[in-house]
Structure formats: structure tokens, C-alpha cells
Amino acid sequence: MAKKKPLRSSEWFGGKDKMGFVHRSWLRNQGYPDDYFKGKPVIGICNTWSDLTPCNGHLRDFAEVVKRGILEAGGVPFEFPVMSLGETLMRPTTMLFRNLASMDTEESIRANPLDGIVLLTGCDKTTPSTIMGACSVDLPTIVVPGGPMLSGRFRGVKIGSGSMNWMIKEKRKKDGYTEEDFTEAEVCVARSIGHCNTMGTASTMATMAEALGLTLPGFSSIPAADSRKKLFAQLSGRRIVEMVKEDLKLSKILTRNAFENAIITNAAVGGSTNLIIHLTAIAGRIGVDLTLDDFDILGSKVPLLVNLKPSGDHLMEDFFYAGGLPVVLKELKPMLRNNAVTVNGKRLVENYADAVCYDHNVIFTLEKPLQKEAGIAVLKGNLCENGAVIKPSAASKHLMTHKGKAVVFESMEDYHERIDDPDLDIDKNSVIVLKGVGPKGYPGMPEVGNVDLPEKLILQGVTDMVRISDGRMSGTAAGTVVLHVSPESTIGGTLALVQNGDLIELNVEKRTLNLLITDEELSLRKAAWRAPKPLADRGYVKLYIDHVQQADKGADLDFLTGGSGSKVERDLH
Structure with a gap:
């Protein structure tokens, strides 16, 4: 019979020496009973609640529900805060701080007497940042997604x-x-309470968490205001205690198969392009080799099954009433890696076998999809040597093959100053090129790639144009927008060399994006290019600029990738 693995928390609470006394006695000022320190699984509730993160404003209440479930299952709950990233308020962009929040999560988990983790998530970056941090410690972990608004x-x-x-x-x-x-x-x-109710980045990341196997089945689709959200939160509290007893760690769930399932599912639901950045970063933390090409190979031919904005007509509440993600995962059974393990201990195929669709105007079938091919396309060419991405399901069909003259903006400030100038030389066939909004350039890679069109063209009835940048765009947005151009302009990628009037050719079917100038001219421009001065000389922003990887690598910090972090739990007293 195998020897039972001791709980990690016993290193803090099990000792009969001075430090055992210290660790227990200070917590007793909260009135905890003796049995809290005698071998019960200690569960950390990682809470991204903040008044400054309205999408997560209800998570303080949810934490109490999770605690209830943990106590019922014989565990000991301890809630702790980590940096909360409010998409709607933070400047210059929450993406600048995603990696910092992941470090906060990682070190908070590692430094404390925790056996298992519940991640309370919601707004766009709170899901990937906390998962990234948890991956770097690799304890049993379950995700409680906050849910979309009504x-x-x-x-x-x-x-x-x-x-x-x-x-x-x-x-x-x-x-x-x-x-x-x-x-x-x-x-x-x-x-109502909750995050964006389209299939934007917040809903995409919740969907991703479930497709990865990190939530209880069906959890991600439930609106925040629905009582069933609290029911699932309580059940998640119960389940994490069992996961600790089973030693069901993140690395046992987040296999290559799990990541492939997330890519396929994202295509089928019309999810955000931001999934690429975040999923790649998560894979880098847990030690799974995931490349930009995987998103095209695995996802670009997947049909669109979900009729939600911005790719369709409906909202997340409608998706839930139609049967939610369980219906999609059941429908995708022929394409998914169905033996992937999930947090409830069952295989993916077991969790969704009984799902039923109640509205085929919202969730379509593989035989009759909303679109035949809708996954994110990865582009290559001399304008994006390491890749760029576009979301065909949210783009205009007539622009998917396009050649036009570049109208160049060197920065967001330049764009705001000139875009509505009546004398700007631009028409509906032009290609808007925005520089300086990549990981290092902004810094932080903001969601500005889907810049507004010029006022004079809007008044002419123009609703879409090809737009190209090294930045991102909100998952709630639509348009023929080429994003994540790598290498970015700030480090001398070809995007930095584009000039007004240059011809640019986009061919999504052929997966190409090219600047139509000669190799000789390109070489001359490269030789004349000079790098801009760094935008920060101190603090976290300097650390970020010095160490952030490019978009095709997930824009993580280079010293945080490569599997779970080092074990630094020495008791120095």
C-alpha cells in the first residue's frame, strides 16, 4: 500500500517546535479551532475582487460561497487577494500588468501554507494571469469563473x-x-453584475478554462447573476478538497491534449484573438510546447457553431439558455481529444455526453454550422516574419483578399491627431497601419488594433477597412483587423519600415501579409532605421520592457517560462 503523501500545509502547522507554535498561534487570533491545524487540507482562495474591477465586483460574495463548500468537504479555507486587473479603468493597458499579477499569484501561493487553490476570475486578464501564476507552483487548482452580465x-x-x-x-x-x-x-x-456578455475576451477565457478542464462542467456559460453560479462555486469548493486528496495537480490536467481542445473550442465559439497570447503564455508556464502555427493548424478549419456577438447576433445569456458550452463540446466530440482529464476527475467525453441543445439559432451543428471555417488565421510574410493573426469570423469577406496603399500612423498619439483630418489622404481601399503598440512599444500591447475609421469615410457609409498593427484588439470588437504583428515595430520589425503610399497585400486564404517593395529597398530602410528610446527607466515597467517576449511567444517575461517555478519554501527562522 502506497504511503499517503503528507499535506504541504503540515510543513507549517504540523511542527511541535517554535515555528509550529508561531504559525498556529498567530492565526488563532481569528478564533480558529484546533482541528484547523491537524491535517485538514488547507485551501487558498485567490480572489481578484476589486472595486476598481467592476467585472469582478461580485467575487467578494462568491468567496464566501466557495468557503462554504470547502468547509463542507472537510477543508480549511483561507482567502487572499492578488493584484486585480480592471480592463475598463487601468492605464495604459491591463496587458502591461498581466505578468505582474501572475507573479503576485505565484509568489502568494508558494509563500503560504496552501495545499490547493481556487482561482476566482472574471475580467479579461484575471483568468490568464492567475492560471499562469498557479501553473508555476503546480498545486491542485480549480477555476471559478465570475460569469457574464445579463x-x-x-x-x-x-x-x-x-x-x-x-x-x-x-x-x-x-x-x-x-x-x-x-x-x-x-x-x-x-x-447586472458580471463581465462582458459577448464572446469577448472575458467570456473567451472562461470558455478556455472549461475547455482546458479547469472548471466544473458547464460552469463557464452561466451568467453571473444566475443563482446556479453560486451553486457551482460551492460545489467547486467541495471539489478542490477532493483534488488535494487525489493529488490532481495542474500539470496532470494541462497536457498538450488540453491545449489542443482549447484551440479547437475557441474556433467553434468565435472566441477572441487574445486567447492566442494568453494560452501560449499558460503553456509556457506549465512546460507544454505550443506555437503560433498550432492555432492555425488546429483551429482555422474548425466551423463556427455559436451565433454570438461579435461574430454573430446573440449574447452569453442566450448561449446559456441554449445549453451553453456543454452542447458545443458534445458537438465537437469528433474533433476533440476526449480522453483529456478534467478537474472533476473524469474524462472530457464523460462530462458532456448528456448535453442537450435548446436553441439551434444560437448553437449550430457540425453538419450545418454558422460558418464552415472560422478559426483564427495565422499570417506570414515579409511584414510579419514571425507571424500575425486575423479573426475571419469577425472580418468582412470582401476584404479577406486585398491590396491597398498604406496610411501610416507612427503612434496612437499620431493616430488621434490626424485620423479625422479632412485632408488626410485616405479612402475605403487604403490600409491603416498603426505602429508602436506592441509589447515593448506601448508598452503592454493595448487593445487598439481595431482603430475607428476616419469620420469622413464613416459619413460615406464605409463600415470596415483593413487595419494592421503590432497591438491587440478587444474580443468584443469586429473588423478586418490584422493583429500581433511580430516582430513589433519598436524593435525594428518590418512594420517599422512601412511608409505612406506603400502597397500592402493581404491574402487570408493563402495566409500571407506582405509589404510590396523590393528586397533592396527593404534593406536600405532597415539600415537607416534607429530604435526609439525606452519608455521607462525604473520599476516594473522597465523590467517588463527589458524582458517581455514577442506576441508569438505569448508576451510573457522570459525568466518566467519553462515549467513550474523553483521550490523556495525554506523556513529561515
Whole structure:
């Protein structure tokens, strides 16, 4: 009979020496009983709640529900805070701080007497950052996704939080919306607790967590305001205690098969391009080799099954009522790695065998999909030697093969200054090129790739143009937008060398993106290029600029990748 593995927390609480006394006695000022320190699994609840992160504003209440489940299963819950990343408020971009939040999570877990972890997540970066940090310690871990808002309604029309943002300029300039109109819309669009209710990045990352096997089956689709969200949170509290007893660690769940399932699922639900950045970074932390090409090979031919904004018509609440992600995973059975292990200890195929679709206008079938091929396409060419990405399901079909003259903006400031200039030499066939918004350049790689079109073209009825940048875009946005150009312009990638009037050719079917100048001219421009001065000389931002990897590597810090982190739990007293 195998010897039972001692709990990690026993290193703190099991000692009969001075330090055992210290570790137990200080916690007793909270009134904890003796049995809290006598061999019960100690569960850390990693909470990304913050008043400054409205998408996660309900997680303080959810933590109490999770604690209830942990206590019922015989565990000991300890809630702890980590840096919370509020997408809607933080400047210059939450992506700058994703890696910092992951370090906070990692070190908070490693430094404390914890046997298992519950991650309370919601807003875009809180899901990947906490998973990345947890991967670097590799304890039993379960994700509790905060859930999307209820559907917004404005003057009889369903509107999505997030997607409405990208319509404001058009509504103001073309439809004559007043400030009073927008004030009313603000309330209607965000009418309940939860994160964005489109298949934006927050919903994408929750979906990814479930497809990876990190949540209880069916959890990711439930709206935040639905009572079943709390039910699943309580059950997650119970389950993490059992996972500790089973020693079901992250590395046993996050295998290559799990990552492949997430890529395939993301394509089928029309998920955000940001999944690429985050999933690649998570794979790097747990030690799974995942490349940019994998997203094209595994996902680009997957049909779109879910009719949600920004690729479709409906919202996350409708998705849940239609049967949610369980229906999609059951439908994808012929394409998925069905033997992948999930947090409930069962194989993926077991968890979704009984799923039923209740609305085929929201969730389609493999035989009759919404689109035949909708996964993210990876582009290569002299303009993006290490790759770039585009989301075909959210792009305009007539622009998927396009050749046009570049209209170049050297920075976001340059863009804001000139985009609405009536004399700007631009038409509907032009290609908008935005530089300086990559990982090092902004810094932090903001969601600005889907820049608004010029006012004069909006008034002409133009609704989409090819836009190219080394930045990202919100998962709530749509358009023919080429993103994540690597190498970025700030380190001398070809994007830095594009000039006004240059011809650029995009061919999504052939997966190419090229600057149509001669090799000789390209060499001359490279020789003349000079790197800009670094944007920071101190603190975390300097650390980030010095060590951040390019977009095709997941934009993680180079010293954080390569499997779980070192064991630094020495008691120095």
C-alpha cells in the first residue's frame, strides 16, 4: 500500500517546535479551532475582487460561497487577494500588468501554507494571469469563473457590453446620438453584475478554462447573476478538497491534449484573438510546447457553431439558455481529444455526453454550422516574419483578399491627431497601419488594433477597412483587423519600415501579409532605421520592457517560462 503523501500545509502547522507554535498561534487570533491545524487540507482562495474591477465586483460574495463548500468537504479555507486587473479603468493597458499579477499569484501561493487553490476570475486578464501564476507552483487548482452580465436592452434592441463601445463614433457621427442617448445606453448595456456578455475576451477565457478542464462542467456559460453560479462555486469548493486528496495537480490536467481542445473550442465559439497570447503564455508556464502555427493548424478549419456577438447576433445569456458550452463540446466530440482529464476527475467525453441543445439559432451543428471555417488565421510574410493573426469570423469577406496603399500612423498619439483630418489622404481601399503598440512599444500591447475609421469615410457609409498593427484588439470588437504583428515595430520589425503610399497585400486564404517593395529597398530602410528610446527607466515597467517576449511567444517575461517555478519554501527562522 502506497504511503499517503503528507499535506504541504503540515510543513507549517504540523511542527511541535517554535515555528509550529508561531504559525498556529498567530492565526488563532481569528478564533480558529484546533482541528484547523491537524491535517485538514488547507485551501487558498485567490480572489481578484476589486472595486476598481467592476467585472469582478461580485467575487467578494462568491468567496464566501466557495468557503462554504470547502468547509463542507472537510477543508480549511483561507482567502487572499492578488493584484486585480480592471480592463475598463487601468492605464495604459491591463496587458502591461498581466505578468505582474501572475507573479503576485505565484509568489502568494508558494509563500503560504496552501495545499490547493481556487482561482476566482472574471475580467479579461484575471483568468490568464492567475492560471499562469498557479501553473508555476503546480498545486491542485480549480477555476471559478465570475460569469457574464445579463443581456443589455436599449430601446427595444439587444445590445452587448463591449460591442457597443465600438459603435459610439458611428452612432454619434452618422446616427446623431446625443449625450443623453449615450447616458441611457450606459445603464442599459451593463445592467447586472458580471463581465462582458459577448464572446469577448472575458467570456473567451472562461470558455478556455472549461475547455482546458479547469472548471466544473458547464460552469463557464452561466451568467453571473444566475443563482446556479453560486451553486457551482460551492460545489467547486467541495471539489478542490477532493483534488488535494487525489493529488490532481495542474500539470496532470494541462497536457498538450488540453491545449489542443482549447484551440479547437475557441474556433467553434468565435472566441477572441487574445486567447492566442494568453494560452501560449499558460503553456509556457506549465512546460507544454505550443506555437503560433498550432492555432492555425488546429483551429482555422474548425466551423463556427455559436451565433454570438461579435461574430454573430446573440449574447452569453442566450448561449446559456441554449445549453451553453456543454452542447458545443458534445458537438465537437469528433474533433476533440476526449480522453483529456478534467478537474472533476473524469474524462472530457464523460462530462458532456448528456448535453442537450435548446436553441439551434444560437448553437449550430457540425453538419450545418454558422460558418464552415472560422478559426483564427495565422499570417506570414515579409511584414510579419514571425507571424500575425486575423479573426475571419469577425472580418468582412470582401476584404479577406486585398491590396491597398498604406496610411501610416507612427503612434496612437499620431493616430488621434490626424485620423479625422479632412485632408488626410485616405479612402475605403487604403490600409491603416498603426505602429508602436506592441509589447515593448506601448508598452503592454493595448487593445487598439481595431482603430475607428476616419469620420469622413464613416459619413460615406464605409463600415470596415483593413487595419494592421503590432497591438491587440478587444474580443468584443469586429473588423478586418490584422493583429500581433511580430516582430513589433519598436524593435525594428518590418512594420517599422512601412511608409505612406506603400502597397500592402493581404491574402487570408493563402495566409500571407506582405509589404510590396523590393528586397533592396527593404534593406536600405532597415539600415537607416534607429530604435526609439525606452519608455521607462525604473520599476516594473522597465523590467517588463527589458524582458517581455514577442506576441508569438505569448508576451510573457522570459525568466518566467519553462515549467513550474523553483521550490523556495525554506523556513529561515
